[in-house]
Amino acid sequence: MADRFGNLTLPTTTPVAGQPAGDPAIYYLGTFCQAVLNADAAAAWTAVCPGKRLVEFVWYHEPDEMCFADRWLPALFLWREKSERAVEWLAEDILQTHDLVQCCWVLPATPAQETSRVRHPAINAHEKALARALSLGVNSAWTVTGDASPDPTTGGSVIYRWAGLDSMRMGPWQRKVLTVPLGDGRERALYGTIEWTIRITEGLYEDITRWQPLNGINLTIKTPAPTSLTTEYLEFRPPSP
Numbered sequence: 053m054a055d056r057f058g059n060l061t062l063p064t065t066t067p068v069a070g071q072p073a074g075d076p077a078i079y080y081l082g083t084f085c086q087a088v089l090n091a092d093a094a095a096a097w098t099a100v101c102p103g104k105r106l107v108e109f110v111w112y113h114e115p116d117e118m119c120f121a122d123r124w125l126p127a128l129f130l131w132r133e134k135s136e137r138a139v140e141w142l143a144e145d146i147l148q149t150h151d152l153v154q155c156c157w158v159l160p161a162t163p164a165q166e167t168s169r170v171r172h173p174a175i176n177a178h179e180k181a182l183a184r185a186l187s188l189g190v191n192s193a194w195t196v197t198g199d200a201s202p203d204p205t206t207g208g209s210v211i212y213r214w215a216g217l218d219s220m221r222m223g224p225w226q227r228k229v230l231t232v233p234l235g236d237g238r239e240r241a242l243y244g245t246i247e248w249t250i251r252i253t254e255g256l257y258e259d260i261t262r263w264q265p266l267n268g269i270n271l272t273i274k275t276p277a278p279t280s281l282t283t284e285y286l287e288f289r290p291p292s293p
Contacts, residue, residue, distance in 0.1 A: 054259055055256060055257060055258050055259050056216065056256070056257040057149070057216075057254055057255075057256050057257075058076075058077050058215070058216030058217060058218075058254030058255065059076045059077055059080070059214065059215055059216025059254075060074065060075070060076055060077070060216065060254075072112040075112070075132065076215070076216065077215040077216055077217065077252065077254065078112055078130045078131065078132065078153060079112065080196075080211060080214045080215040081130060081153065081211070081215055081220075081250065081252075082110040082112060082128060082130045083110065083194065084185070084191070084194050084211045084215075085107070085110075085128060085130075085155070085182060085185075086107040086110050086128060087191065087193040087194035088181055088182060088185040088191045088193055088194065089106045089107050089128075089178060089181060089182060090105050090106050090107055090193070091191070091192075091193035092177075092181035092184075092185070092191070092193070093106055093174075093177040093178050093180075093181040093182075094106060096174045096177035096178075097174055097177070097178070099174070100171045100174050101126075101160070101171065101174075104125075104126060104160065105126070106126060106178065107126055107127065107128045107157070108124060108125065108126055108127060109124045109127045109128070110127070110128045110129075110130070111127060111128070111129045111130075112129075112130055112131060113129065113131050114129060114131055114154075114156075115127075115129050115156055115158055115230055115245075116230075116232075120232050120243075122160060122161060125158055125159065125160040125161075125243070126157065126158060126159050126160060127157075127158050128155065128156070128157050128158075129155070129156040129157075129158065130153055130154070130155050130156075131153070131154055132151050132152070132153055132154075133152045133153065133154040133249070134151070134152050135149065135150065135151055135152070136150040136151060136152050136251060137150050145258070146255060146256075147255065147256040148218060148253055148254065148255050148256075149253070149254050150251065150252075150253050151251075151252055151254070152249055152250075152251055152252075153249065153250040153251075153252055154247070154249055155247065155248050155249065155250060156230075156245050156246075156247045157178070157245060157246045157247075158230055158243050158244075158245050159171065159243060159244045159245065159246075160243075161242055161243055171244075172227075175227070175246055178246065179225050179246075179248075182222065182248075183222055186211075186220060186221075186222045186250065187222075189210055189211050189212050189220075190203040190205075190206050190208045190209070190210050190211065191206065191208045192206040192207050192208045193208065194208050194209055194211070195207065195208055195209050196209040196214050199214075215252075216254060217252050217253065217254060218253040218254060218255045219252070219253040220250055220251065220252045220253070221250070221251045222248060222249070222250055223248055223249035223250065223251060224248065224249075225246055225247065225248035226246075226247055226248075227244065227245070227246060227247075228244075228245045228246075228247055229243070229244060229245065230242065230243040230244070230245045
């Protein structure tokens with residue numbers, strides 16, 4: 053018997069190889085963003101940075117929590133920054149959380165001023181491609197292996213379903229500079245970044261088998277004709293204090 057909070061099984065299970073432990077939602081968000089950017093903004097990026105995909109690697113932590121290597125760039129970093137507001141009961145059996153996912157796209161180092169200058173306009177394509185895909189919740193470039201019900205129009209997998217999200221919304225983006233610590237204790241700004249947020253809502257889905265069966269008796273709940281709902285389980289909750 054297990055419940056789900058979004059797409060996280062409770063009690064937790066051993067994560068699939070390559071997925072961050074305890075957070076399947078940001079794993080699917082990361083691979084979704086990577087696929088969208090490498091497909092829909094590829095031509096604009098290749099024109100200013102040939103030989104590199106727009107997102108080579110995806111990491112699920114802050115950029116300064118790892119030893120940096122240029123060979124991993126451009127890279128996308130995602131992590132849960134904070135809870136947006138308190139855990140919320142929408143109804144007696146509907147519990148939701150609201151979290152802020154921080155996203156940071158780190159560009160390769162640009163020692164030449166001219167190289168940096170020509171890259172900046174291409175960032176607009178990056179932002180628009182991502183905003184479109186997150187709004188639609190699906191993209192033909194992203195298909196999860198084994199997905200039995202992809203979107204019939206695009207053929208892609210639905211990010212809401214795989215990430216276990218009730219809702220998501222992309223926040224504003226901004227350019228920043230990532231400061232990387234050096235071995236001798238000094239710091240030096242080396243990498244340009246583009247940062248944005250995704251506000252996500254996840255709901256609790258309780259395992260119905262926790263409730264006692266009606267001793268084999270089916271309970272039929274009448275709904276507007278000609279349909280009805282039949283269940284073998286009935287839930288009893290104590291009154292709220």
